[in-house]
Amino acid sequence: MARVEARAGSLRITGRDGLTEIRASGTARASSRSLLEQIRLTVERRGEVAYVIVETPELRGNWGDDDDEHASLDLVVEVPKTLALDVEDRSGELEIRGVGPLDLVDNSGDATVEDVGGRLRVRDGSGELRIRDVRGDVTLDDGSGGIHLRTIRGSVTVGRDGSGEFEAEDVTGSIRIDSKGSGSVDVAHVGGDFVVSRKGTGSIEHRDVKGRVDVPDRDRRGRRRW
Numbered sequence: 588m589a590r591v592e593a594r595a596g597s598l599r600i601t602g603r604d605g606l607t608e609i610r611a612s613g614t615a616r617a618s619s620r621s622l623l624e625q626i627r628l629t630v631e632r633r634g635e636v637a638y639v640i641v642e643t644p645e646l647r648g649n650w651g652d653d654d655d656e657h658a659s660l661d662l663v664v665e666v667p668k669t670l671a672l673d674v675e676d677r678s679g680e681l682e683i684r685g686v687g688p689l690d691l692v693d694n695s696g697d698a699t700v701e702d703v704g705g706r707l708r709v710r711d712g713s714g715e716l717r718i719r720d721v722r723g724d725v726t727l728d729d730g731s732g733g734i735h736l737r738t739i740r741g742s743v744t745v746g747r748d749g750s751g752e753f754e755a756e757d758v759t760g761s762i763r764i765d766s767k768g769s770g771s772v773d774v775a776h777v778g779g780d781f782v783v784s785r786k787g788t789g790s791i792e793h794r795d796v797k798g799r800v801d802v803p804d805r806d807r808r809g810r811r812r813w
Contacts, residue, residue, distance in 0.1 A: 711732070
């Protein structure tokens with residue numbers, strides 16, 4: 588088990604076959620030497636959990652005075668393939684591939700998650716979210732930005748999706764969306780049920796759903812847009 592805590596900057600995590608340790612490296616950037624010297628990357632073990640932690644200075648100031656200040660670290664982490672991970676990312680582009688069961692909190696920025704060997708739980712603030720090839724159930728909460736799911740060997744549960752399109756294709760289990768704000772919903776090739784409990788604006792389209800379809804009355808139609 589490992590926990591990764593990243594702040595501003597990109598984050599790339601890759602699982603490697605045959606690797607028996609966690610490797611982390613980063614490229615730091617800052618608007619001044621004093622800010623650069625405050626950026627830290629720490630890798631340590633606490634009991635049974637390995638930690639990869641990025642520390643950056645807190646930037647405070649008024650717009651127009653200090654808005655050119657910045658400090659970030661682009662982080663690259665390599666882990667043993669299928670290692671279970673707990674990841675929190677503040678901002679910046681995110682890529683995770685080839686890992687085990689994953690818990691992800693992503694505050695802002697586009698995120699790509701692929702090749703997950705176990706269940707996946709995601710809490711996403713804003714930005715596009717692309718998830719592919721998960722061998723387990725997927726649980727999502729999303730603020731804004733599109734969600735794109737493909738090849739899920741399990742069920743998909745969305746507690747809340749604020750805005751942006753939702754697309755899912757090739758899901759062996761069921762898809763359940765408890766609350767969907769604005770934006771379209773498009774699903775295809777679903778092995779179980781497809782249920783949308785509450786929906787704001789935007790269309791709902793579905794194709795090749797093997798189980799029960801239960802969506803708000805005004806959206807009861809099935810057609811293809813894939």
